[in-house]
Amino acid sequence: MFKFITHRSIWVSIVVVIVLATLLILLFFGSLDFLTKHGQYEKVPSVVGKNIDAARKLLEDRGFEVAIQDSLYIDTFPKLAVIKQSPDGDASVKVNRTIYLTINRAQPPMVEMPNLVGFSLRNAEMYLENLGLHLGDTTFRPDIAKNSVLEQIYNGQPIKSGTKIFMGSTISFVLGNGVSDLEIVVPDLMGKRFAQAKSILRSLDINYTPVFDPDVTDQENSFVTRQNPQKYSESSDGEKRYNRIKPGQTIDLWLSTQPLITATDSTGTGETVPPNENDEQ
16 A cells, blocks of 8 residues: 555645545544443442442443442441442443442451540540440449449450450440448458458449559459558547448558468457568568
């Protein structure tokens, strides 16, 4: 063809080139409708809530392309279900249009448990919601911090802040309901191991603040060597009077590795006294 053009005059060659270019342009524009499927529209089926495999097959059978745009986690949706689609269902688009899908993750992401002790119930619940966690049961025990979180519980056990758990998990709270009007005698915890003292105080709904000696390594088996308030106080006339406490109030405990020593006074009554460091020398 090019040999034919080169053997003709320049004007003939120009005319031939123009004719060929015109034919190619007409052919191109004439095939656009076929290439782009002009005028072929299809309603997009709604696939929200369907499993990704079923959604993909339904869309591809209608002539659409499918692309995963993003993945989120919503615990109210089935795993790998379509959460969102673009364009939306029932939209009329060309059959070769790409439909973008957002799907639900197969496994929830992990989040760190915050320290919500001391928060009000309302603020603690809002904090949980922001992390994608759910509020479970709320129980109460006497405490001066009314309606404040005293303990955070996961799967029936206290959970420490920083512990990683699955988003969507349920957290329960123990809340304070104020100090009781009931007064009880202060329990005598002197000489008891810390684990036993805690059990007694919890059964009475009395809070405690432990103060450990520096050399205490096994806290549960340390010994109470001092408590405040004590079981009784002595008046100016030498008479002993029982001290009283209300559920929800706090007893301070001092704990040591050394147990109390039982001494016998001249009257023959026994009393416990803290260990004297000089006795060890």
